[in-house]
Amino acid sequence: MQNNPYSWIESSLSTIHKANWYRSVKTVESLPGAIIKLEGKRLINFASNDYLGLAGDERLIAAAIEATKEFGTGSTGSRLLTGHREIHQELEQEIAKLKQTEAALVFSSGYLANIGVISSVINQRDLILSDEYNHSSLKNGAILSGGKIVEYSHNNIEYLKNKLEQERENYRRSLIITDSVFSMDGDLCKLPLLLDLAEKYNSMLLVDEAHATGVLGINGGGCVEHFNCTGKQLIQIGTLSKALGSLGGYVAGSKNLIEFFRNRTPTWIYTTGLTPADTAAALTAIKIIKKEPERRLKLWQNVEIIRNLLETEDRLFDRGKKISNYESPIICFPLKNSAEALKVGEKLKQAGIFAPAIRPPTVNTSRIRISLMSTHEKSHFQQLIAALING
Ligand SMILES: *Cc1c(COP(=O)(O)O)cnc(C)c1O
Numbered sequence: 001m002q003n004n005p006y007s008w009i010e011s012s013l014s015t016i017h018k019a020n021w022y023r024s025v026k027t028v029e030s031l032p033g034a035i036i037k038l039e040g041k042r043l044i045n046f047a048s049n050d051y052l053g054l055a056g057d058e059r060l061i062a063a064a065i066e067a068t069k070e071f072g073t074g075s076t077g078s079r080l081l082t083g084h085r086e087i088h089q090e091l092e093q094e095i096a097k098l099k100q101t102e103a104a105l106v107f108s109s110g111y112l113a114n115i116g117v118i119s120s121v122i123n124q125r126d127l128i129l130s131d132e133y134n135h136s137s138l139k140n141g142a143i144l145s146g147g148k149i150v151e152y153s154h155n156n157i158e159y160l161k162n163k164l165e166q167e168r169e170n171y172r173r174s175l176i177i178t179d180s181v182f183s184m185d186g187d188l189c190k191l192p193l194l195l196d197l198a199e200k201y202n203s204m205l206l207v208d209e210a211h212a213t214g215v216l217g218i219n220g221g222g223c224v225e226h227f228n229c230t231g232k233q234l235i236q237i238g239t240l241s242k243a244l245g246s247l248g249g250y251v252a253g254s255k256n257l258i259e260f261f262r263n264r265t266p267t268w269i270y271t272t273g274l275t276p277a278d279t280a281a282a283l284t285a286i287k288i289i290k291k292e293p294e295r296r297l298k299l300w301q302n303v304e305i306i307r308n309l310l311e312t313e314d315r316l317f318d319r320g321k322k323i324s325n326y327e328s329p330i331i332c333f334p335l336k337n338s339a340e341a342l343k344v345g346e347k348l349k350q351a352g353i354f355a356p357a358i359r360p361p362t363v364n365t366s367r368i369r370i371s372l373m374s375t376h377e378k379s380h381f382q383q384l385i386a387a388l389i390n391g
């Protein structure tokens with residue numbers, strides 16, 4: 001086998017298995033929601049990004065069907081050629097309104113938005129400062145850009161400031177990149193302090209609002225709105241695939257910035273426009289988010305309900321150890337290692353709960369990560385906690 005150029009794959013897979021890092025897909029056999037059917041089993045779902053329960057909403061489904069009937073299944077080309085429809089523009093205007101920016105641009109996914117945007121504003125002569133807990137798409141966007149990457153310890157503003165002080169003057173442009181809600185930990189970035197530093201060191205700032213859009217802020221505008229930072233100059237990224245229940249990503253910012261991306265960002269220029277169905281579903285989701293703030297309120301009530309349940313429950317894990325600061329609907333239960341996390345995940349599944357183990361390399365330390373939805377009920381949380389205690 002010495003001259004089989006693919007033989008390394010088998011040994012790589014075996015290493016993955018040995019470390020308990022192996023991943024495989026599980027088939028969902030129902031509409032998305034707080035309860036799903038997963039491989040024949042009815043489970044309470046704590047693994048969804050569908051925070052507001054919109055991915056299975058009749059109105060999104062109807063909008064997607066209608067748009068498909070009117071415009072077809074595919075958009076047939078890139079946006080600059082045959083792939084542009086009026087609903088794309090409408091969606092971009094609605095995103096800009098939600099984010100209170102001058103303009104917005106939609107991509108085929110949030111991942112593509114991040115790698116495209118970061119690599120088109122930064123190159124070899126420039127500096128990127130990146131939180132160590134950032135999402136993979138931010139990290140890979142930084143690598144693709146060819147800029148000098150400085151990773152700062154999680155939310156460590158003092159460290160970031162020192163790095164800017166040391167490094168900024170050696171580079172042309174500078175960009176700070178951060179999740180706004182950290183996807184695997186559920187805490188928030190320190191946006192006002194980041195904006196101050198960005199201003200002081202003449203640096204751009206990009207925040208990824210993937211888990212914040214529709215969830216945080218009085219109108220669902222995200223962390224930027226939550227921190228009263230709307231109107232500040234920054235680059236806002238997000239996804240249509242989480243609280244908006246569809247598929248796609250976006251960047252929002254000044255008119256000039258968006259015009260620049262339309263002319264310079266390869267992951268937007270050289271790829272097919274969003275399908276009519278995805279576009280119409282996202283557009284409908286934004287309208288619902290505006291019309292029905294009670295969905296967001298219910299989600300935050302659920303955060304409070306589980307907080308109360310967990311804080312009065314001292315049989316769970318390390319007593320006194322802080323599980324979460326409840327800044328978002330994402331809550332993590334830290335566990336010793338991958339094997340332990342897998343074991344707890346499996347036990348939860350047997351107890352009727354889907355809350356999978358999150359392991360390296362996604363995160364440094366293994367955990368059970370749950371995300372709440374506005375459609376969860378108190379009894380769901382009680383069952384989760386009972387199962388965690390018995391696990
Ligand atoms: C999910 C996620 C993305 C990717 O968005 P997709 O639209 O699913 O590609 C980007 N950034 C963060 C922080 C995310 O959680």
